Amino acid sequence: MTQVTLRNIVKEYEAGLNIIPDLSLTVEPGELLVLVGPSGCGKSTVLRMIAGLEEITSGNLLFDDQIVNDMPAKSRDIGMVFQNYALYPHLSVAENLAFPLMLRKVNKQEIQQKVKEVALLVGLDTLLDRKPKQLSGGQRQRVALGRAIIRTPRVFLFDEPLSNLDAQLRVHMRAEIVNLQKRLGITGIYVTHDQAEAMTMGDRIAVLNKGALMQIGNPKEIYESPANIFVAGFLGSPTMNFFKGEITMQQDQLYFIEEQGGAQFTLPTSVLSSGKTLPKNITIGIRPEHCSPNAMHEQDPIWNANIEQKEYHGHEMILHMMSGGTRKSMRIPVSDIYKSSMPINVHLNLQHICLFDSDSGLRL
Numbered sequence: 001m002t003q004v005t006l007r008n009i010v011k012e013y014e015a016g017l018n019i020i021p022d023l024s025l026t027v028e029p030g031e032l033l034v035l036v037g038p039s040g041c042g043k044s045t046v047l048r049m050i051a052g053l054e055e056i057t058s059g060n061l062l063f064d065d066q067i068v069n070d071m072p073a074k075s076r077d078i079g080m081v082f083q084n085y086a087l088y089p090h091l092s093v094a095e096n097l098a099f100p101l102m103l104r105k106v107n108k109q110e111i112q113q114k115v116k117e118v119a120l121l122v123g124l125d126t127l128l129d130r131k132p133k134q135l136s137g138g139q140r141q142r143v144a145l146g147r148a149i150i151r152t153p154r155v156f157l158f159d160e161p162l163s164n165l166d167a168q169l170r171v172h173m174r175a176e177i178v179n180l181q182k183r184l185g186i187t188g189i190y191v192t193h194d195q196a197e198a199m200t201m202g203d204r205i206a207v208l209n210k211g212a213l214m215q216i217g218n219p220k221e222i223y224e225s226p227a228n229i230f231v232a233g234f235l236g237s238p239t240m241n242f243f244k245g246e247i248t249m250q251q252d253q254l255y256f257i258e259e260q261g262g263a264q265f266t267l268p269t270s271v272l273s274s275g276k277t278l279p280k281n282i283t284i285g286i287r288p289e290h291c292s293p294n295a296m297h298e299q300d301p302i303w304n305a306n307i308e309q310k311e312y313h314g315h316e317m318i319l320h321m322m323s324g325g326t327r328k329s330m331r332i333p334v335s336d337i338y339k340s341s342m343p344i345n346v347h348l349n350l351q352h353i354c355l356f357d358s359d360s361g362l363r364l
């Protein structure tokens with residue numbers, strides 16, 4: 001199992017235009033690290049540098065203790081799966097699977113054996129004679145997967161491999177990929193902009209914004225203890241509620257007023273870590289599942305809101321409210337009593353409130 005280390009990696013496509021300003025991270029042996037971030041933040045660029053398909057401007061890329069910056073792509077022993085499968089249309093499934101081995105002049109018998117094994121592993125054993133155009137999207141994706149693993153590479157790289165599939169198949173394939181990666185024990189880096197994919201697949205998640213690492217940690221850490229407003233807002237659906245405004249001290253309590261005449265509520269001083277001074281501009285973050293029409297703790301802040309819209313999801317309901325010019329949401333059990341434009345007291349679970357410095361975006 002290989003450890004992959006990025007040490008102060010910089011990427012400029014054009015001089016002075018830093019797409020990746022300075023990225024350092026380590027992917028542990030056997031781990032599946034999910035690289036997640038908005039479109040254009042540099043995820044594919046990072047992956048392509050690891051694959052050797054893109055030059056590294058400065059910094060070092062290491063496989064275990066070896067610097068591989070100048071190692072050609074074909075010597076890096078990487079299995080890569082792209083969004084658009086990139087199968088050979090005129091070759092059968094078996095021939096597509098065999099292709100990486102033929103390139104390496106592996107003998108025929110061994111190829112046949114390997115194709116059989118891999119086809120079983122990815123569930124294509126009955127489709128070996130088909131051409132790609134005779135396959136469904138999920139089956140094609142499995143051919144691409146099979147082709148990437150047939151040589152048992154040192155490192156797996158996935159670049160949004162599931163984005164062309166329908167929702168149900170995507171969920172199914174997520175589990176299959178994780179299963180396969182774990183079974184083979186191959187270090188993997190998986191790129192996606194889909195936060196649900198990141199949360200469910202990653203041993204750890206690295207959140208990228210504008211080429212910079214915002215936070216790296218396991219899904220629970222990232223979800224429950226986001227380092228800044230960007231990470232807090234990126235993971236979770238519906239997104240975390242943000243109340244941007246000012247806090248003042250009033251009779252041993254903190255009084256919060258949201259900007260644009262939005263929400264107002266009091267908070268106990270216990271939300272502050274002892275000794276911390278508050279910046280003037282504060283953003284209070286709370287996830288929709290930590291808001292409730294019912295009191296949870298005695299000191300929970302209460303926000304007087306109006307229901308704008310309700311969404312029925314079968315197993316739960318999402319109520320939407322507006323304040324301070326932004327939409328907020330609350331996740332509740334299904335109930336008939338809530339109607340649009342109805343006033344409602346929203347209790348904010350004190351134990352799950354996050355405070356951010358609005359100017360720096362950092363968690364306090």
Ligand SMILES: Nc1ncnc2c1ncn2[C@@H]1O[C@H](COP(=O)(O)OP(=O)(O)OP(=O)(O)O)[C@@H](O)[C@H]1O
Pocket residue numbers: 013014019037038039040041042043044045046193
């Ligand atoms: N060959 C190139 N030359 C110049 N700029 C490039 C090149 N490839 C990518 N870029 C730019 O680098 C930035 C990062 O692109 P990249 O493809 O890595 O983003 P991404 O995070 O993978 O986005 P997406 O989620 O849309 O795939 C973008 O602003 C893009 O326009």
Ligand SMILES: [Mg+2]
Pocket residue numbers: 043044045159
């Ligand atoms: Mg990309």
